[in-house]
Amino acid sequence: MIEIAHKVIADQSLVLAFAAVGALMWISAMLSRLLFAGRIHASAIAIMAALALAWYGGIITGGKKGLADVPAFAGLLLMGGAMLRDFAIVATAFEVDPIEARKAGLLGAFALLLGTVVPFAVGAGIAWSFGYRDAVSLATLGAGAVTYIVGPVTGAALGASSPVMALSIATGVLKAVLVMATTPMAARFMGLNNPRSAMIFGGLAGTVSGVAGGLAATDEKLVPYGALTATFHTGLGCLLAPSVLFLILKAIV
Amino acid sequence: MAIYGTALLALCTLIGVALGEALGMALHVKANVGGVGIAMMLLIAARLWLARTGRLTPGLKLGVEFWALMYIPIVVAMAAQQNVLAALEGGPMAVLTGVVVVAICFGLVAVLSRATGAHHD
Numbered sequence: 066m067i068e069i070a071h072k073v074i075a076d077q078s079l080v081l082a083f084a085a086v087g088a089l090m091w092i093s094a095m096l097s098r099l100l101f102a103g104r105i106h107a108s109a110i111a112i113m114a115a116l117a118l119a120w121y122g123g124i125i126t127g128g129k130k131g132l133a134d135v136p137a138f139a140g141l142l143l144m145g146g147a148m149l150r151d152f153a154i155v156a157t158a159f160e161v162d163p164i165e166a167r168k169a170g171l172l173g174a175f176a177l178l179l180g181t182v183v184p185f186a187v188g189a190g191i192a193w194s195f196g197y198r199d200a201v202s203l204a205t206l207g208a209g210a211v212t213y214i215v216g217p218v219t220g221a222a223l224g225a226s227s228p229v230m231a232l233s234i235a236t237g238v239l240k241a242v243l244v245m246a247t248t249p250m251a252a253r254f255m256g257l258n259n260p261r262s263a264m265i266f267g268g269l270a271g272t273v274s275g276v277a278g279g280l281a282a283t284d285e286k287l288v289p290y291g292a293l294t295a296t297f298h299t300g301l302g303c304l305l306a307p308s309v310l311f312l313i314l315k316a317i318v
Numbered sequence: 319m320a321i322y323g324t325a326l327l328a329l330c331t332l333i334g335v336a337l338g339e340a341l342g343m344a345l346h347v348k349a350n351v352g353g354v355g356i357a358m359m360l361l362i363a364a365r366l367w368l369a370r371t372g373r374l375t376p377g378l379k380l381g382v383e384f385w386a387l388m389y390i391p392i393v394v395a396m397a398a399q400q401n402v403l404a405a406l407e408g409g410p411m412a413v414l415t416g417v418v419v420v421a422i423c424f425g426l427v428a429v430l431s432r433a434t435g436a437h438h439d
Contacts (some may be wrong), residue, residue, distance in 0.1 A: 069357060077378075082394075083391075086394050086395050086398075086417045087391070088393045089390045089394060090378060090391060090394065092333070097389070108390050108393075110392045111390075112393065112394055112397045115395070116397050116398075116400065117402075118398050119337055119398050119399060119400045119401075119402045120402040120403055123396075123401060123402060123403030123404070124403060129401045129403060129404065130399045130401065131399045131401060131402060131403075132398040133398065133399040134336070138398070139328070140419060141395045141398050141399050142399055144391075144395040145393070145394070145397070145398060145399050146396075146399075147393055150393070150396055151335070151354050151357075152327065152328070152331055152385065153389040153392045154358070155327060155330060155334065155354060155357045155358050155361055156327050156382050156384075156389065157358075157386045157389055158357075158358035158362050159361060159362075159365055159379075159382045159383060161362050164421045166362075172430070175428060176427075179426060180423060181386075182425065183419075184419045184422075184424065187415065187422060188415050191411060191414055191418065192411065192415075193392055195411045201410060206411075206415070209415075209425050210419045211418075214349060215327065215349075221348075221435075222348070232402075232409070232411065232412055235404055235412040236412040236415045236416055238401055238402075238405040239405040240416045240419055241400070242402060242416075243416050243417065243420045247395060247424075251376055251424050254424065254428055254433040255424055255427040255431065256426045256428060256432055257427070257431070261431065262427065262430075262431035265427055265430045265431050267368035269423045269426050269427050270420070270423050270424070270427070271327075273354070274393075274396055276399075277389075277393050277396075278396070278397055281389065281390045285390065288389065289358065292326075292354065292358065293355050294352035296352050296353065296355040297352040299350075300341070300342060300347060300349050300350060300352055301351075302349075303342075303349040304347045304350075304351070315319070
């Protein structure tokens with residue numbers, strides 16, 4: 066019996082992940098209907114539950130990949146990895162209205178620029194208030210507040226210390242998690258109910274994972290518009306943070 | 319045939335990601351610059367062309383739309399593999415930065431989407 070279970074776990078990891086995520090979505094749909102009378106979107110509950118499970122997985126395994134470090138759920142790594150995530154995000158563009166997307170183009174670009182400069186400044190400012198004084202550490206911590214990829218890329222380019230890099234990544238991951246978890250609650254406040262505001266949101270909130278998760282839990286139809294701008298976020302951050310933004314910071318410090 | 323749709327999606331993704339890498343290299347950035355966005359625009363253009371020339375068959379659409387529908391389960395799987403523990407253990411500075419940045423960005427989204435008339439009631 067146990068032997069069969071081990072063999073299935075080892076050979077069928079992706080299929081197991083499909084079944085596990087399906088089960089989680091089904092439970093979430095039930096909870097949404099019975100407990101919240103449909104007021105909280107089933108996908109929002111599923112994403113929150115998945116984050117909680119990722120936290121639990123980290124506790125029981127001591128690993129870095131959440132629930133995917135538990136051998137039975139290793140297939141989540143492929144299913145939720147960057148390859149299939151990007152593939153599925155591109156697929157959502159099939160329903161995009163090109164006219165709407167073009168109208169918001171310039172606004173999206175402006176939001177992108179703000180979404181890079183503002184988190185960088187806030188991150189560096191808070192790091193300053195916590196006692197960091199050298200431009201390299203400040204830039205690395207500021208870059209981490211843009212996305213969790215911009216942080217380490219900037220740190221590596223500038224030669225930041227390892228604890229600062231780790232802290233910078235933690236900030237970025239936390240930002241992504243917060244965006245995923247709180248977007249549905251803040252959606253009304255942000256006016257997040259049409260393609261244009263979704264493109265502004267994608268540019269400002271950054272991190273493809275945070276925007277993708279947050280919009281999926283708010284309104285599926287908005288996902289492609291948010292992704293269209295969010296996808297430039299990490300690239301723009303990696304471009305500006307170690308160069309222009311670092312130089313400005315160095316001039317101030 | 320559904321596989322034509324999935325293959326079209328794959329082709330757009332591959333070209334987009336490759337162009338994103340090339341753009342990153344040209345800008346001396348260690349990241350993919352807008353690869354997914356370029357791929358999305360290619361797919362939008364492909365769809366317009368297919369519809370105009372009458373080649374947008376139900377089978378082809380199914381091959382793309384299946385993946386669009388799988389998007390939310392994939393995001394759930396993505397959420398389940400985040401290093402949530404490390405994010406919360408990053409200490410008060412990481413938590414404070416994360417919360418303040420998200421709050422300010424959400425506020426700016428509210429301002430921009432209302433100021434530009436993107437908000438519908």
